[in-house]
Amino acid sequence: MFVVKIGGSRGIDLDAVCADVAALTREGKQIVLMHGAGNEANELGDKLGHPARHVTSPQGYTSRYTDRQTLEIFVMAACGKINTFLVERLQKLCVNAIGLSGVDGRLLEGTRKDAIRIVENGRQRILRDDYTGRVEKVNADLLRSLLASGYTPVVAPLAISYQGDALNVDGDRAAAMIAGALAAEQLIILTNVPGLLRAFPDEASLIPHIDKHRVEQTIDFAEGRMKKKVLGATEALALNVRQVIFADGRVAEPLHRALEGKGTIIE
Amino acid sequence: MFVVKIGGSRGIDLDAVCADVAALTREGKQIVLMHGAGNEANELGDKLGHPARHVTSPQGYTSRYTDRQTLEIFVMAACGKINTFLVERLQKLCVNAIGLSGVDGRLLEGTRKDAIRIVENGRQRILRDDYTGRVEKVNADLLRSLLASGYTPVVAPLAISYQGDALNVDGDRAAAMIAGALAAEQLIILTNVPGLLRAFPDEASLIPHIDKHRVEQTIDFAEGRMKKKVLGATEALALNVRQVIFADGRVAEPLHRALEGKGTIIE
Numbered sequence: 461m462f463v464v465k466i467g468g469s470r471g472i473d474l475d476a477v478c479a480d481v482a483a484l485t486r487e488g489k490q491i492v493l494m495h496g497a498g499n500e501a502n503e504l505g506d507k508l509g510h511p512a513r514h515v516t517s518p519q520g521y522t523s524r525y526t527d528r529q530t531l532e533i534f535v536m537a538a539c540g541k542i543n544t545f546l547v548e549r550l551q552k553l554c555v556n557a558i559g560l561s562g563v564d565g566r567l568l569e570g571t572r573k574d575a576i577r578i579v580e581n582g583r584q585r586i587l588r589d590d591y592t593g594r595v596e597k598v599n600a601d602l603l604r605s606l607l608a609s610g611y612t613p614v615v616a617p618l619a620i621s622y623q624g625d626a627l628n629v630d631g632d633r634a635a636a637m638i639a640g641a642l643a644a645e646q647l648i649i650l651t652n653v654p655g656l657l658r659a660f661p662d663e664a665s666l667i668p669h670i671d672k673h674r675v676e677q678t679i680d681f682a683e684g685r686m687k688k689k690v691l692g693a694t695e696a697l698a699l700n701v702r703q704v705i706f707a708d709g710r711v712a713e714p715l716h717r718a719l720e721g722k723g724t725i726i727e
Numbered sequence: 728m729f730v731v732k733i734g735g736s737r738g739i740d741l742d743a744v745c746a747d748v749a750a751l752t753r754e755g756k757q758i759v760l761m762h763g764a765g766n767e768a769n770e771l772g773d774k775l776g777h778p779a780r781h782v783t784s785p786q787g788y789t790s791r792y793t794d795r796q797t798l799e800i801f802v803m804a805a806c807g808k809i810n811t812f813l814v815e816r817l818q819k820l821c822v823n824a825i826g827l828s829g830v831d832g833r834l835l836e837g838t839r840k841d842a843i844r845i846v847e848n849g850r851q852r853i854l855r856d857d858y859t860g861r862v863e864k865v866n867a868d869l870l871r872s873l874l875a876s877g878y879t880p881v882v883a884p885l886a887i888s889y890q891g892d893a894l895n896v897d898g899d900r901a902a903a904m905i906a907g908a909l910a911a912e913q914l915i916i917l918t919n920v921p922g923l924l925r926a927f928p929d930e931a932s933l934i935p936h937i938d939k940h941r942v943e944q945t946i947d948f949a950e951g952r953m954k955k956k957v958l959g960a961t962e963a964l965a966l967n968v969r970q971v972i973f974a975d976g977r978v979a980e981p982l983h984r985a986l987e988g989k990g991t992i993i994e
Contacts, residue, residue: 504803508774532808536771539826540807541799544885544893547830552891558832558869559806563814565825565878602825602876609872611832618811624819626811 461490461607462646464715465635465692468496468542469685471652472709474549480715481612482553490607492642493557494615494635495546497538498524504541505533515578515587521687523592525576526628531591534628535561538616547614558606561616562595563626568634569597572621593627595619595634598641632692640699647696648718649689650709655724656682656690670726672697693726703727728757728874729913731982732902732959735763735809736952738919739976741816747982748879749820757874759909760824761882761902762813764805765791771808772800782845782854788954790859792843793895798858801895802828805883814881825878827869829862829886830893835901836864839888860894862886862901865908899959907966914963915985916956917976922991923949923957937993939964960993970994 466477481491501524502512510533513525526534543559550557562568570593575586606613615638617631632649639647658665660683670678675694682690693704707714707723717723733744748758768791769779777800780792793801810826817824829835837860842853873880882905884898899916906914925932927950937945942961949957960971974981974990984990 532812535811536803536807538807539811540803540805544802544806544828544830545799548887548891548893551830551833551887556832558827559830560825561811563811563818563826565823565873566818605872605876606832609869620815620818624815626815 461642461644462648463492463494463635463639463642463644465632465647465649466493466495467649467651467709468498468500468631469652470499472650473711473714474546476712476714477650477709478549478553480713481550482555484715485555485612492603492607492613492615492638493546494617494631494638495542496617496631497534497542500542501534501537504537505530508533515576515580518577518579518584522685523630524628525587526591527589528591531626531628535618535626538618543614543616550612550614555612556610557614558611559614559616562619562629562634565599565602566620567599567602567615568595568619568629568637570595570619570621570627570629572623572625572627591625591627593619593621593629595629595637598637600641603638603642630688630692632689633695636692636696636699636701639696639701644701646703646705646719647701648705648707648715649692650707650714651689652710654708655706656686660686667724670724672727675726697726728909728911729915730759730761730902730906730909730911732899732914732916733760733762734916734918734976735765735767735898736919737766739917740978740981741813743979744917744976744981745816745820745822747980748817749822751982752822752879759870759874759880759882759905760813761884761898761905762809763884763898764801764809767809768801768804771804772797775800782843782847785844785846785851789952790897791895792854793858794856795858798893798895802885802893805885810881810883817879817881822879823877824881825873826881826883828883829896829901832866832869833887834866834869834882835862835886835896835904837862837886837888837894837896839890839892839894858892858894860886860888860896862896862904865904867908870905870909897955897959899956900962903959903963903966903968906963906968911968913970913972913986914968915972915974915982916959917974917981918956919977921975922973923953927953934991937991939994942993964993
């Protein structure tokens, strides 16, 4: 059993990813897919006159400021377009995919951070009315029961707060929580780079292997969006996932390549 | 067990519908909800510069012409905004709702009508590249297993073709197929009128009761969008659903009222 996170940035070859998912499920492997929505949500926000606003925390992590209107846009992109058409694409390949977000059946539950601290022009300030949060609980029974019935769950990066609010969550960390809850062997994080790079964007600086106990040091040199992916990796490992693999999602057979050790392996 | 179709037009009181669903599930009733997306999809299409195009068949039924771009807009409105926020609304009321469309797990399967015959300015012509269809098969096992685990399925009006294409389908007829497949006692169709009207829009002309064997005659005087609802009713009855109730979705306790016989009962 393994969990695959498909990044939301440009460049990922969805045809190749889905063909590989189909090949692996034919071999009897159980897979849970999690996807991002970043790029699609940005484009939709631009078209609807409510562009995305990305903010940076004092710790240097970037995220999307999600007021209610941004949440609506994010939901239309993530649960609507990306999730449904990813399920359609897999169904065409005879994978019996089923799309869910964390709101469905309280699949991903967590605390809403309605006020977030950000750094803007060198100064700290508080933003309110935010619909973001962090996944704390996974409804593993729901995923297990779907997997046991032969379905391949495809999960959109939303969670539900304990009060019942839909929340935009980080997909990498959510995938890590799912991998942990399902005691998955591997978490594969596909992005539009070959893995973790010591000197982004120089692809020759790929780090092939990181020891489990040295992951946190990696966060310091991980660039922008990679920081959260490394954080997700540490969380998955802490939950006893055996391997986290950062791999290239732009190539043919991306999952087979990742499982053969191409990319950055953290174990 | 009953199936409730919530119309996609303005005026339906979703707070009242959801409160009633919560009350009925607390009483131990099993409910499958199906929703429309018409109005929301129209508004989104307008905002994105790709307005909806409604066409009329030679038999007088109206439908949405669904090219690929319209399908994307429909999916964002139906599977994204409406489905997710309906699930969120129910979750806030402690109903463990789970959102699906007919694409998920091949819940609703049917034949794609990629060419449709329409009447325009009194002349018949053919439109191609249409992503619409009619539900022919229901994955009742998936719904039964979710219901048995305590979930309340919330279904968006899409189906999947045998070739794996996502299709826009009529929600009333899809709800009828679901009710038939689950051997539901009742199918309740909530709209923004009190039921079937002999002289639309005169609400005093409500028809309280129609005999099962006389439903088809009703199609003749049903106005525009009601025609398909009546067709859905005949299909549900043919599949041994005991009662179809057309009821007012704008009032308090709409489901309790419908079950008490307020509206148009067909049996």
